[in-house]
Amino acid sequence: MARSGDDARRRLQGAALELFLERGYDDTTAAEIAARAGVTERTFFRHFKDKREVLFDGEEAFRETLAAGVAAAPVDVDPLSAVLCGYGAVEAMIEANRAFSEPRHRVIASAPALQERMLAKAAGLVEALAAALQRRGVEPGVAVLAAQVGSAVFNRALDGWMAQPETRLAEHLSRAEGELRWLALAPRDQA
Amino acid sequence: MARSGDDARRRLQGAALELFLERGYDDTTAAEIAARAGVTERTFFRHFKDKREVLFDGEEAFRETLAAGVAAAPVDVDPLSAVLCGYGAVEAMIEANRAFSEPRHRVIASAPALQERMLAKAAGLVEALAAALQRRGVEPGVAVLAAQVGSAVFNRALDGWMAQPETRLAEHLSRAEGELRWLALAPRDQA
DNA sequence: GTCCTTATGTCAGTCACTGACATATAGGCT
DNA sequence: AGCCTATATGTCAGTGACTGACATAAGGAC
Numbered sequence: 552m553a554r555s556g557d558d559a560r561r562r563l564q565g566a567a568l569e570l571f572l573e574r575g576y577d578d579t580t581a582a583e584i585a586a587r588a589g590v591t592e593r594t595f596f597r598h599f600k601d602k603r604e605v606l607f608d609g610e611e612a613f614r615e616t617l618a619a620g621v622a623a624a625p626v627d628v629d630p631l632s633a634v635l636c637g638y639g640a641v642e643a644m645i646e647a648n649r650a651f652s653e654p655r656h657r658v659i660a661s662a663p664a665l666q667e668r669m670l671a672k673a674a675g676l677v678e679a680l681a682a683a684l685q686r687r688g689v690e691p692g693v694a695v696l697a698a699q700v701g702s703a704v705f706n707r708a709l710d711g712w713m714a715q716p717e718t719r720l721a722e723h724l725s726r727a728e729g730e731l732r733w734l735a736l737a738p739r740d741q742a
Numbered sequence: 743m744a745r746s747g748d749d750a751r752r753r754l755q756g757a758a759l760e761l762f763l764e765r766g767y768d769d770t771t772a773a774e775i776a777a778r779a780g781v782t783e784r785t786f787f788r789h790f791k792d793k794r795e796v797l798f799d800g801e802e803a804f805r806e807t808l809a810a811g812v813a814a815a816p817v818d819v820d821p822l823s824a825v826l827c828g829y830g831a832v833e834a835m836i837e838a839n840r841a842f843s844e845p846r847h848r849v850i851a852s853a854p855a856l857q858e859r860m861l862a863k864a865a866g867l868v869e870a871l872a873a874a875l876q877r878r879g880v881e882p883g884v885a886v887l888a889a890q891v892g893s894a895v896f897n898r899a900l901d902g903w904m905a906q907p908e909t910r911l912a913e914h915l916s917r918a919e920g921e922l923r924w925l926a927l928a929p930r931d932q933a
Numbered sequence: 934g935t936c937c938t939t940a941t942g943t944c945a946g947t948c949a950c951t952g953a954c955a956t957a958t959a960g961g962c963t
Numbered sequence: 964a965g966c967c968t969a970t971a972t973g974t975c976a977g978t979g980a981c982t983g984a985c986a987t988a989a990g991g992a993c
Contacts, residue, residue: 556940580979591942596981631925663862670861671854692898696918697925699894707887727887734822734888735926746959747971771948782973787950 560598560608562588567605572654576662603668606655610672614679616641621683630689634680634701635728638708642720645709649716656713677702704731751789751799753779758796763845767853794859797846801863805870807832812874821880825871825892826919829899833911836900840907847904868893895922 566587570579581602582592599605620640624633645652659665680698685691707730708723715723757778761770772793773783790796811831815824836843850856871889876882898921899914906914 559940581981582979590940592981593943594941597940600981602980629925666865667858667862670865671858674857674861692901693921693925695901696894696898696921699897700891700922700925703887703890703894706890707883710883710886730884730887731891732926734820734884734891735923750971772950773948781971783950784974785972788972791950793949 556598559588559590559594563590563595563598564605564608568655568658571606571658571662576658576665603665606659606665607668607672610675613641613644614676616644617676618679618683621680622686624687626687630684630687630693630697631701633684633687634697635704635724637680637683638701638705638724639721642724646720673702700731704728747789750779750781750785754781754786754789755796755799759846759849762797762849762853767849767856794856797850797856798859798863801866804832804835805867807835808867809870809874812871813877815878817878821875821878821884821888822892824875824878825888826895826915828871828874829892829896829915830912833915837911864893891922895919 563584567579567584570584570587573579581595584605585592585595588595595605617637617640620637621633623640624636628636659669677695677698680701681691681694684694684697689697704727705724707727708720711723711726712718712720754775758770758775761775761778764770772786775796776783776786779786786796808828808831811828812824814831815827819827850860868886868889871892872882872885875885875888880888895918896915898918899911902914902917903909903911
């Protein structure tokens with residue numbers, strides 16, 4: 552009955568997404584997810600630290616790619632640009648997963664508990680970005696600031712891309728970057 | 743036995759903070775908190791939606807003050823400055839509560855579940871800021887971006903203030919704002 | 934085949950949290 | 964005073980997330 556373990560893991564993720572879409576997150580029990588995946592509740596909690604986590608797999612790989620992207624940025628660029636380089640490195644990853652992340656996003660948006668976890672994951676990414684910046688010699692406090700600002704820019708780009716998927720993510724990113732620069736150096740404007 | 747209800751609420755918050763400091767968040771049960779406050783577990787959950795929430799009271803008032811600060815900003819200022827005006831409006835509130843928020847912050851930092859809730863509360867503040875900006879005529883997407891960036895600046899200021907409480911929060915704020923402007927318009931720099 | 938590792942099942946238990954119902958108390962009304 | 968209503972609380976039973984301890988089965992190395 553026990554083969555690779557990764558099979559069960561994937562079945563659990565699929566079953567969870569299905570059930571969350573069908574009945575909603577709160578009305579789905581871990582035991583039900585496990586049953587649909589053909590395993591027991593205990594196995595569910597061996598694969599995932601808690602019920603929320605079943606929707607947040609692969610965030611570690613994402614974080615590492617992001618940090619690698621920052622590390623790979625040209626030595627002489629400013630911190631914010633380095634962060635945006637990091638995000639550039641994960642664009643492909645994101646654009647490839649759109650079909651899966653769309654329903655996932657809908658589920659997350661419907662359950663406060665999942666939104667909380669998403670925010671925690673995002674904070675983890677910011678932390679990783681800041682750490683990568685520090686390795687480039689950026690002062691810790693400024694590194695966190697740059698990482699958070701970069702994250703905000705990326706969020707803006709993501710939202711735009713969700714609304715207009717026909718335009719490339721990279722395009723949305725540079726558009727958001729432009730908005731940031733306008734915001735930051737427009738003391739005396741307004742539409 | 744039932745007087746104002748607010749008494750019990752305050753006792754619960756005090757008991758929770760004490761116990762979390764003594765034994766840690768995870769090793770403290772809601773029943774224990776209730777017992778120390780002289781009420782039952784059921785009463786605890788009548789006052790607070792869940793165990794985490796006992797440490798996050800008053801965030802609603804904070805959010806409203808923040809939004810009011812944005813609304814009260816001069817009509818002609820740019821979005822980011824309006825957000826910083828909002829934060830300026832809560833400075834006094836924060837500086838006054840330092841004695842209480844220091845141990846609270848320590849507890850939160852020690853428990854992942856509490857950090858998650860804190861992030862959720864911060865996201866709520868950003869949402870309120872963005873909504874306030876929209877009421878000033880700022881386009882929704884840009885409003886969220888400005889709110890997040892402003893929040894990042896304020897976080898930076900808060901960290902600085904925690905480390906150097908002898909300097910006023912306002913001073914840290916304008917310092918952080920300077921760092922942001924440097925970050926956003928320094929394509930071609932680096933220390 | 935034996936042995937070891939790993940994925941899983943089983944079971945009992947703790948604790949967060951909820952709904953339903955009973956009770957007590959403060960304060961207003963007559 | 965006596966009554967009445969709203970509100971804070973107590974009591975109790977129940978669900979579901981999550982954990983620790985122990986048993987078992989399957990795959991690979993020898």
